[in-house]
Structures are given as structure tokens and as C-alpha cells.
Amino acid sequence: MKASELVMASDGSLYHIHLDSSTLADKVLLVGDPDRVNMFKGIFEQIEFESHNRELHALTGRYHGTRFTALSTGMGCDNIDIVMTELDAALRVKNGEWKEECDRHLQIIRIGTSGSLQADIDCGSRVATVCAVGLDGLMNYYKEWETPLPEMEEAFAAHMKLPAGVARPYYVHGSARLLERVAYDMHHGITATAPGFYGPQGRTVRLHPAIEGLNEKLASFEWNDYTRTFRAARNPREVRNLKEITSLKVTNLEMETSAIYGFSHMLGHEALTVCLIIANRPKGTFLNEYHEQMRELVATVVERVGSGE
Numbered sequence: 001m002k003a004s005e006l007v008m009a010s011d012g013s014l015y016h017i018h019l020d021s022s023t024l025a026d027k028v029l030l031v032g033d034p035d036r037v038n039m040f041k042g043i044f045e046q047i048e049f050e051s052h053n054r055e056l057h058a059l060t061g062r063y064h065g066t067r068f069t070a071l072s073t074g075m076g077c078d079n080i081d082i083v084m085t086e087l088d089a090a091l092r093v094k095n096g097e098w099k100e101e102c103d104r105h106l107q108i109i110r111i112g113t114s115g116s117l118q119a120d121i122d123c124g125s126r127v128a129t130v131c132a133v134g135l136d137g138l139m140n141y142y143k144e145w146e147t148p149l150p151e152m153e154e155a156f157a158a159h160m161k162l163p164a165g166v167a168r169p170y171y172v173h174g175s176a177r178l179l180e181r182v183a184y185d186m187h188h189g190i191t192a193t194a195p196g197f198y199g200p201q202g203r204t205v206r207l208h209p210a211i212e213g214l215n216e217k218l219a220s221f222e223w224n225d226y227t228r229t230f231r232a233a234r235n236p237r238e239v240r241n242l243k244e245i246t247s248l249k250v251t252n253l254e255m256e257t258s259a260i261y262g263f264s265h266m267l268g269h270e271a272l273t274v275c276l277i278i279a280n281r282p283k284g285t286f287l288n289e290y291h292e293q294m295r296e297l298v299a300t301v302v303e304r305v306g307s308g309e
Contacts, residue, residue, distance in 0.1 A: 006089060114277055131171055131173045148172060155221075172265050191275070201215070
């Protein structure tokens with residue numbers, strides 16, 4: 001592989017995330033804010049590795065014997081394109097050498113913040129993403145992409161009637177196993193991933209969104225054949241212990257999940273996003289002081305992921 005295609009740091013790790021197969025754990029916890037990685041220092045009982053590069057802060061350690069890597073991503077699907085590609089590549093790189101064969105796969109949990117699109121999901125609530133709808137268009141740049149949920153995708157496109165100039169939305173599911181294990185007592189729904197924070201999420205400052213009533217359109221979409229659709233997923237790892245959820249609404253809006261789920265689907269990893277709701281868009285409310293609630297969510301996820309298979 002050309003040096004310009006898979007770029008390596010001087011220490012033989014991946015250029016951006018500064019991890020390789022020896023420093024990357026199979027259980028990966030993604031957060032947006034680099035400072036949020038420091039929360040894990042108070043949870044992990046042993047720290048093995050730490051690196052900093054731009055907005056990417058990596059920390060590998062152990063909790064009750066379970067090995068984790070916490071990694072910040074910064075904001076947006078463009079960063080996720082880098083992070084997910086390099087996480088997968090890191091499994092195959094050691095001391096700067098690439099090995100084609102690899103029998104490892106990752107469990108990737110994003111712990112983030114998000115805005116609710118449903119009036120009854122208030123600030124301070126926890127939402128787990130069953131399926132993500134990407135408004136960002138990133139998956140369309142990959143030859144291997146093939147939607148696992150074509151019926152949902154078609155129904156959503158018909159419902160939204162988006163202008164021709166925007167990217168076609170894509171749908172992808174997360175891991176049913178992680179959903180059951182980590183998020184059994186949280187709200188479950190569809191997460192919409194936007195390619196920006198202001199116009200792409202229906203906000204007006206000086207410029208105005210091109211899609212009028214975007215959030216209302218998103219919030220009014222409902223899929224009533226969820227269980228059958230999810231059980232039809234190709235990867236048998238993704239259909240264990242699925243709760244009988246009969247319908248799903250678009251519950252929240254953020255900027256990373258569709259890319260995390262899309263890459264996990266293509267590369268054979270498991271993924272889940274759980275978000276703390278810090279804004280309720282229908283009510284116009286915002287939770288300024290949420291850091292203690294975020295610490296509690298981080299601790300909950302680590303405890304549940306580290307509790308054993």
C-alpha cells in the first residue's frame with residue numbers, strides 16, 4: 001500500500017489516531033470532546049496507553065479486567081471517516097507493518113450529546129440509536145456501500161421529499177446485541193445525522209435553512225415494521241436478543257452516528273450510539289450544565305460493556 005494512501009506516524013501507528021494493534025482494545029468508546037476522554041481516567045483501574053493528536057485523544061486502559069480504548073473524534077462525519085477507517089486499519093498494523101489477515105472485530109460505542117426532535121424526550125434523557133439516517137451522504141463515496149435497510153430508506157425519501165441538490169439519505173442499523181446490553185432502559189429510536197450544526201439542523205442565525213420545516217418532517221417520520229426489517233440484517237451478530245419493538249420514530253439529531261454505523265456495517269464491526277439529550281428542539285430548551293449527567297452516562301456504559309458477554 002502506498003505511503004500516501006494509508007498514512008503512518010513516525011512511531012508506526014496510524015497517522016491521525018496514533019493507535020496500532022497493540023494499543024487498540026477491541027472495545028472502543030468514542031466521544032466528541034477531547035477533554036471528555038479524561039473522564040475515563042477516573043473510571044479505568046489501569047492505564048496502559050495515552051496519546052494526543054489534534055482533536056484525537058486516545059486512552060487505553062482496563063476496567064474490572066476488561067480492556068477499553070476511549071477515543072475522541074471531534075465533530076462531524078468527516079472526522080468519523082478518518083477515525084473509523086484508521087480504527088479498522090489499526091487492527092492490521094503493528095510496528096508500522098500491515099498484515100492482511102485479522103481475526104479481531106471491534107465493539108464501538110459512541111457516548112455523545114444530541115438534540116431531541118420529540119417533545120416528550122426532555123433534556124437529561126438518554127437515547128439509544130437503533131437505526132441511523134445519514135443526511136451527510138458520506139457512504140455514497142464508498143463502492144462497498146449497499147444499504148441494509150432499503151425499505152426504510154425508500155419510505156423516508158418519499159416522506160421527506162428533499163430538494164434534488166442535497167445528498168440522498170441512507171439508513172443503517174446498529175448492533176442489537178449492544179442495544180440490549182447497554183441501552184435496555186433508555187429511549188430507543190432513529191437518529192438523524194446532519195452534515196452541520198446550523199442550517200443542516202434547521203437553525204437560523206443570519207443564513208436560512210434551504211429545507212423548510214426540516215425538524216418537523218424528521219420528527220413525523222415513523223417506521224412500523226422495525227422488527228422484521230432488523231431481523232433481515234445480513235450479519236447474524238446483529239440480530240441476537242432483539243426486543244420486540246414494533247415502531248420507531250426519529251428521536252434525535254446529531255452529527256456522527258450514521259457514519260459510525262455505516263463503516264461498522266461495511267467493515268464487520270458492531271456499533272451503538274447512546275446520547276444524553278441536551279436540547280429539546282420542539283420546546284426550544286437547552287441544558288447548559290450537563291457535565292455531571294455525562295459522567296454518569298459514561299460510567300454506566302463502561303460498567304455495562306465491561307460486565308462480560
